[in-house]
Amino acid sequence: MATTCSISISSDIAPGFGGISESMTLTQAGTLTDIDSTTGFAIRKLSATGAAILVDMSQELIETKDSTAAKIFIRNIGYRGVIDKSVGVTVLIASEPIGKLYGGDWMMIPLTGVDADDVSVNPATDDTVVIEYVMFFEEN
């Protein structure tokens, strides 16, 4: 076993679209060697607007190797079982907004691992919301 991630997308927007079903094994950059480090699975509770850092690249207990094959999974899991599709949390890399995760939404995105490229989240409202995340990376 290794670290694997599969995605399945179905949609009836376009007639004839057969959907997408893909899987990947997370490997180290440019090799078939399994990725070797993780932050572990964590959650972050947010109750106010304003950016909060999920991953502070310069403060990770295991230093990330720069510009390799790091990836992060992030999901908006709502709060106490209530998932609100109308309220979003913006995910940022450094200061660049990547997109907004509404209740239940998830994302999987590659990262640079560079010290300045922290991963942050910024909720649109003061409503309490919980974000779960896990980063996989190469140890420096």
Next chain:
Amino acid sequence: MATTTAAVTLTSDLLSDNMSVSASTTCMKAGTTADGLDQMEYGYLDLPTGDEYDLIATTPTATKASKLYLKNHSTDETYYIAITQNTQAIGRLYGGDWMFIPADFHDSDGDIAITANGGTNKICYALFHEGTALLAT
């Protein structure tokens, strides 16, 4: 209502016990619980080396919801696509890697830009969204 769902299963043995996460979401228009994304682009391209290209030729309207799937279908694991947004380096997709993000096309510089490395990369992408500012001829 158009319905687009995206499901993920993530497993890893890097921790002392195996981790497994499964989730599924229905992709809705921004801030609504009743109306799903209803427009999409889907493509499979050769991405040559040498230049940075905007992946999305038209710009979905800012403040609206978009979901972007992108996979590097290159079979050579040393090939990769560098992803940037608004000059901010995001990360690399090596051969076989994919990503799925809620893309924020907040302005004309907010496009996802991609650069091939190692050789011509083959990519597949799908953009699910709720509105596009078409480019006039």
